[in-house]
Each structure stands twice: as C-alpha cells, then as structure tokens.
Amino acid sequence: MKTEAILAAAPGSGLQWTELSIFVVLFLLVSVLGFVASRWRAAASLDHLDEWGLGGRKFGSWITWFLVGGDLYTAYTFVAVPALVFGAGALGFYALPYTVILYPIVFLPALRMWSVSRSRGYVTPADFVRGRFGSPTLALLIALTGIVATMPYIALQLVGIEAVLRTMGLNGGGIVGHLPLLVAFVILALYTYQSGLRAPALIAFVKDGLIYVVILVAVFYLPAKLGGWSHIFDVSQQKLTTPDPKTGKPSGSILLGANNQLQYITLALGSALALFLYPHSLTGVLASRGRNVIKRNMMALPAYSFLLGLLALLGYVALSAGVKPITNAATGNADSNTVIPVLFDTQFPSWFAGIAFAAIGIGALVPAAIMSIAAANLWTRNIYKEYLHRDATPAQEAKQAKLASLVVKFGAVAFILFIDPQFSIDLQLIGGVLILQTLPAVAISLYTRWFHRWGLVAGWVVGMVWGLMMLYNIPNPKTGKAHFGGSALALDKLSIFGWHPFAGSQVQIYPGFVALVANLVVAVVVTVIARRMKVFNGTDDTEPTDYHADEHDKNLRPVGAH
Amino acid sequence: MSGKAAGRVTGLQWSAWNLLLLVPLLMLITPWFNFDKPRLLGLPFFYWYQFLFVIVGVGSVALVYVMTKGKPVVTGKPDRLAEVDGLDEGADQ
Numbered sequence: 001m002k003t004e005a006i007l008a009a010a011p012g013s014g015l016q017w018t019e020l021s022i023f024v025v026l027f028l029l030v031s032v033l034g035f036v037a038s039r040w041r042a043a044a045s046l047d048h049l050d051e052w053g054l055g056g057r058k059f060g061s062w063i064t065w066f067l068v069g070g071d072l073y074t075a076y077t078f079v080a081v082p083a084l085v086f087g088a089g090a091l092g093f094y095a096l097p098y099t100v101i102l103y104p105i106v107f108l109p110a111l112r113m114w115s116v117s118r119s120r121g122y123v124t125p126a127d128f129v130r131g132r133f134g135s136p137t138l139a140l141l142i143a144l145t146g147i148v149a150t151m152p153y154i155a156l157q158l159v160g161i162e163a164v165l166r167t168m169g170l171n172g173g174g175i176v177g178h179l180p181l182l183v184a185f186v187i188l189a190l191y192t193y194q195s196g197l198r199a200p201a202l203i204a205f206v207k208d209g210l211i212y213v214v215i216l217v218a219v220f221y222l223p224a225k226l227g228g229w230s231h232i233f234d235v236s237q238q239k240l241t242t243p244d245p246k247t248g249k250p251s252g253s254i255l256l257g258a259n260n261q262l263q264y265i266t267l268a269l270g271s272a273l274a275l276f277l278y279p280h281s282l283t284g285v286l287a288s289r290g291r292n293v294i295k296r297n298m299m300a301l302p303a304y305s306f307l308l309g310l311l312a313l314l315g316y317v318a319l320s321a322g323v324k325p326i327t328n329a330a331t332g333n334a335d336s337n338t339v340i341p342v343l344f345d346t347q348f349p350s351w352f353a354g355i356a357f358a359a360i361g362i363g364a365l366v367p368a369a370i371m372s373i374a375a376a377n378l379w380t381r382n383i384y385k386e387y388l389h390r391d392a393t394p395a396q397e398a399k400q401a402k403l404a405s406l407v408v409k410f411g412a413v414a415f416i417l418f419i420d421p422q423f424s425i426d427l428q429l430i431g432g433v434l435i436l437q438t439l440p441a442v443a444i445s446l447y448t449r450w451f452h453r454w455g456l457v458a459g460w461v462v463g464m465v466w467g468l469m470m471l472y473n474i475p476n477p478k479t480g481k482a483h484f485g486g487s488a489l490a491l492d493k494l495s496i497f498g499w500h501p502f503a504g505s506q507v508q509i510y511p512g513f514v515a516l517v518a519n520l521v522v523a524v525v526v527t528v529i530a531r532r533m534k535v536f537n538g539t540d541d542t543e544p545t546d547y548h549a550d551e552h553d554k555n556l557r558p559v560g561a562h
Numbered sequence: 563m564s565g566k567a568a569g570r571v572t573g574l575q576w577s578a579w580n581l582l583l584l585v586p587l588l589m590l591i592t593p594w595f596n597f598d599k600p601r602l603l604g605l606p607f608f609y610w611y612q613f614l615f616v617i618v619g620v621g622s623v624a625l626v627y628v629m630t631k632g633k634p635v636v637t638g639k640p641d642r643l644a645e646v647d648g649l650d651e652g653a654d655q
Contacts, residue, residue: 093608093609100616101586101589103623104584104622108583229604230604233605254608255596256592256596261596296627299620299623302619305619309613313609
C-alpha cells in the first residue's frame, strides 16, 4: 500500500503505530468489500441508474437500516455534535430532538415520495418536481440547490477523516500532509465508480457495527473512569459558565438560557425538516424495496438517535477530562472538531483508540459515497439529460453519473486541499439553510398541486437570498469572524427591508427557519396572483394512484428497464 | 376518484391514528424540561427527559404503523385545492 510508504517517510516519532495498523487493516477490509459489492445481488448489468444509483431499488429492511443510518449519521456529525456540546453546552444537544422528531415528520411524505418515484422511475427529488409541474426550470433550481448543499457536506466528511489521521500522528505539512487522505479517497472513488450504491450499502454494516461498539463502550467506560456522570456535569457546568477571556461572557451552560430556547427549538425543527430534502437521504429511501421497508425503518432508525444523544454527552466528558482541542495551524484557532479524537486518544488504550478512529474514518466513507452518488444522479438526470443530451439512453446516463461521481469527489478533495476547511464548515451551515428552501416544491407538492410553479420559484428565490443575507451578517466574537459566524440570529437583528419587528430582543432563532417562513409566504402570494391571472401551471405527469404504489402492485414499472 | 381505481389506492389516505405522529413534537416545548434536578444516573433532567422521548417517538411511529397497516380508514378526496379554477385540465382528469 502507498500508505506504508508515507508512514516510513513521515518525519518525527509522533506516529501511533498500534492505532495506525488497526486503522489501515480495517480500512483495507472495507475497501475490498467496496469492490466486491458490485457483484452483490447484482442484476445482469449495472448500466442503469436504477442499478448503479439506487442498488436495484430492492434493499430490504436491514440493509436500508444500515444504509440510511450510515448515511444520515455521518462521521462529521459524530465529530461535530460533541464538539458543539463541548463549546456551548446544552444547545449542542439539539441533535437529539432533531433526530427524534425527524421520523414522525417524514413518515408519511417519505412513503408518498417512494411510491411516486417507484411508479414513475424518478431517481432524484428534482425528477419528481419536473414531473409534478412540468417545469425544467424549477427542477433545475432544486437540482442545483441539492448539488450546492451536498458538495461541502462531502468535503466535511474529509475533515472528519483528517481529524483522525492527524490525531494518529499523520500530521505532515503542506500537500504531503494530505497524501494519506488522498489515497483513502482515490480508493473510495474507484469502488464507488465500479459498484455504485451497493458499495456504501455493504460497507455500512461494518461502519455502523464499529460505531455502535465504540460509542457504547465510550459512554460506559469513560464516565466510570472520570468519576460518574453527575461529577462530569458539575465540572462541565463550572467550566462552561466561567467567562471566556476573549468575549468576557460565559461560553454556555448545561441548561438552556432565556435567549437560546427558541434557537434550540427552531434549529431542531428546521434541521428535521431539511434532512430528508438532502438528495443523499432520499437516495437511501428510494433504494428500498417497498413501503413497509420504509415504515419499519422509521421505527428503527431512532436507535441511531439514541446513540447520537449519548455521543453528544461525550462533549461533556471531554470537558471534564480537560481535553485541549488541537490548534489548527492554518487559522491559529483551536479546532474544536478534534475534541472527540483527542479524548479517545488520551483515555483509551491505543488498540481501542485505533478501532474508534477506524469507525470514524470508515464512517466518513459511507456518507461520502452516497452523497457523491446522489449529486451525480442530480447532475445526470436534471442537467445533463435535460439540457445537454436529451435523448441519452439509460446506459449513457449511468456512464455519465459514474464520471460525475468522480468529479464530485475530487472536487471535494480540492476543497480540502486548497481552501481553508473552515470554508467547508461555513458552506455546510449555509447548505442546511438552502436545502430547507426546497421544502415547498419537494415535500408540500407531494400532497397538493395548489402552489403555482412560479410561486414556488419566487419563494425559493426569496428564501435563498434572505437566508444567505442573514447568515452573512452573523458574527462570531469567539473566533473574531465577522460573517457566517454560526446559526443563531438575534431577533434584534431581524430586518425586513430595514424594519426591525423585534428590536431590542436578544432571543435567538435559526435563520433557516425564518427564511422558510418568508419562502412560504411569498409562494402563497405569488400563487394567488398567478392563479388570478390564469398563468399556465404546467402539466402534471403523475397520477393520484402513483402516490400509493407498492412493491407487489400489478403493472408496476419494471426496475432498470431500458 | 375516491377509493380504488383500477384496483389501486388513490386519493389521500387519512387515518386518525396519524395524529399520533404529532406527539413527539411535544419534545420541542423546552420550558417543560429545562431543569437540572431531579437527576437520573447522574444525568440532569434536561437530558434524560429527552432520551425518554426517543422511546415516545418510536412508540408513536410504531402505533401508527401497526394500526394503519394495509387498510385505508377514510378513503380520501382528490386534490381539490389544485383544481380551484380548472387550470389543470389535462393534468388530472
């Protein structure tokens, strides 16, 4: 392996050999799985997006559980959520309500989306919008939003891998320092190219298994070692309420304050509404065999939420263990995303830390693969086929998507290599706000075609612009950033064309949520006007029966038909 | 347009059980649980209360799944909203 050469050449003796060996062995294991996956339950040919991009649309309950779990609960989530708790306390725990209310909310719409996509052969959310409103323009907007929101998300998975690699001592400077990451990503790109969605589906078993073991051990072993949960919370409370020397204010608390409860609520709700609008989440849903598979998964997926909640608490464990985040040489600021790797590195024996790091590293591969497939599907179906090559055959579509998945992945690597990782983090924050703006077109129109397509376009534009403006104007006093400093907007700063309806209020809110409200209001107003003026609202390709189609229906469209 | 068309389900399938899906949203009312005491296993109330809601969430979804399995309780109406002024001729018949 190339990795070995780098290890030998790396300067200094900071390498954690045990951890590294375990990491490399597990990484090689999943790479083999990734390549073998192309033959797993394979159809005669992979030359169709139904096969390459959706694994043949035949995954059962177990595979879907591992796949969607591995897809939604990404390595970055596992690193960033505890980091948020570490830095801000109770607010970071929003990840638990977010992933609990998520499933009841999407339970019914996800079923309708699956059915209509199954009967009409839709592969992406933009495909559905295209069919529902006969509007390539609206579909293009949805597709672009999806791609823009997904790209930085992929880049963040790399941040997760790198945090782990650097903790293990692969902390070289310049391009050489990025080489291990590059090697890992080339392997990932190759097996995704070859096996499509089957690769992450198979690897997800290993990834989720490892993650469960690591987290469960961590939440029982570490508190016992550090004096019990009660003690951990007391120490954390004391540290969080000590005023930060930079801002002069306490950085947080183990409970919510008067000003951040609305932020907690809207962040949880907004994130829950947004998650299944991400193209990669829908890819997991559409790949399942039938409605019952989705229903069972909506019941079983909260097992991961429970795990995420436990993991969030590790932020407090790190606080009380006195973990010091590694300083990012590029920005000079402490990189709080390293707290969990550092915690594992200092508190676990090195063989177990190796397993934990492998869990995070492999944990990044699954979502990165699915996201790149989802983005490639969007490119192929809604841009390439719509605008560049109208009569592309299914085989040409599959070819195009495979190539696009490579481009997307190397785009993400370039992001990490040439741009400050902080930029990806900012973009991911923005991405959540952006993707939320597709809710009226993608989710509400599953139920009704009342909205006019131009109303949806207008709502999208307003939601996007205003959402971006609000994010741009949020500073972060802790890091000294003037813009894109976080996702908490003080109501005082909320401005509607210069009018401040809540002037003086320090209560915080999630800007994505505000933008969504504006989006809906504009969509309604423009819809009413367009209907009055009798503007043509496109033709609807879908039939009411499509929304209830299920796996054993007669006359169901065959999968992978050319 | 209601009930079964050509042996397939159509329209909006509604069941009162679906309302159970709203129950987990109660978790968003933070003033109900933003307290430290009582602690359970050392966890402040704020945390273990929310962990309990994982079970509430699973329970609600499970009940809806089991109770609505395979039987549309009220066969729905077509999407009348979209047809207010007959703009959609040719779209749905």
